Amino acid sequence: MKLVIAIVHDEDAHGLIKMLTASEFGVTKLASTGGFLKSGNTTLLIGVQKERVDSVLSIIEETCKTRKEITTTTSLMGDNSVMGMPLEITVGGATVFVVDVEKYLKL
Amino acid sequence: MKLVIAIVHDEDAHGLIKMLTASEFGVTKLASTGGFLKSGNTTLLIGVQKERVDSVLSIIEETCKTRKEITTTTSLMGDNSVMGMPLEITVGGATVFVVDVEKYLKL
Amino acid sequence: MKLVIAIVHDEDAHGLIKMLTASEFGVTKLASTGGFLKSGNTTLLIGVQKERVDSVLSIIEETCKTRKEITTTTSLMGDNSVMGMPLEITVGGATVFVVDVEKYLKL
Ligand code: NI
């Protein structure tokens, strides 16, 4: 048995929990925030048999990978019209630790 | 030294912390919720010398084991009387991971 | 790779996160409270290469060590004057677990 501790961005947490649950992995969601200047992280605990660790890691990778997204900022112009500007931002990313479990109990 | 990570139902958490504290185990309570469709879980971190792990597990087992309880639902009858109906529900349950601690520091 | 799980007092958490971040350690802050009669703890997860574990432990030790502080209590006297009384209190303290990480993923 292994314990996967995954720290993901809040916006990816819901989708990831959905994907993991669909594959019948048990997930526990801890509230968390990032460090000093970061914010909005969620920590997940996922208990998993060692043969299925890679399957969990693939799902996390797929759901949370760092990726570019286009958002639109709007600016007020001098003539009072509003101009939309496409802006590329980076979202996603995750930090994942896999830890050995010596004893596992399911009551 | 071992670290016991116990995910228990909210309604069992208070009693479990009380029992563990009475046996002089140090307990830290993390807020948590279950996965996609579950809710109301509490995660506890319990640092414990390896000789006492089984004692912690027994306390968790005793306090949190899955069990049937009778609750009473009330229904409004056609003649405006209220009828109480006994309903058997399953409560309790826990997921417990024991992890090895390489270094332990108490400041 | 190692995972440092540090349970510190709330009042030390901010300073500790600042110090760890300044030394470029990644820190995730979990909300937590102590057990039965304790309150106001913060749990931090710090992923760290094994060569740098001692450096993390030193920072925690320095920032969170148990120490005496003088606080002032004020009492209302019989003549309606207020008297300040110096009171020595113990603050700080931390519980730290270092756990081995079998697999580490940074997406
Ligand atoms: Ni990120």
Ligand code: NI
């Ligand atoms: Ni349950």
Ligand code: NI
């Ligand atoms: Ni303390």
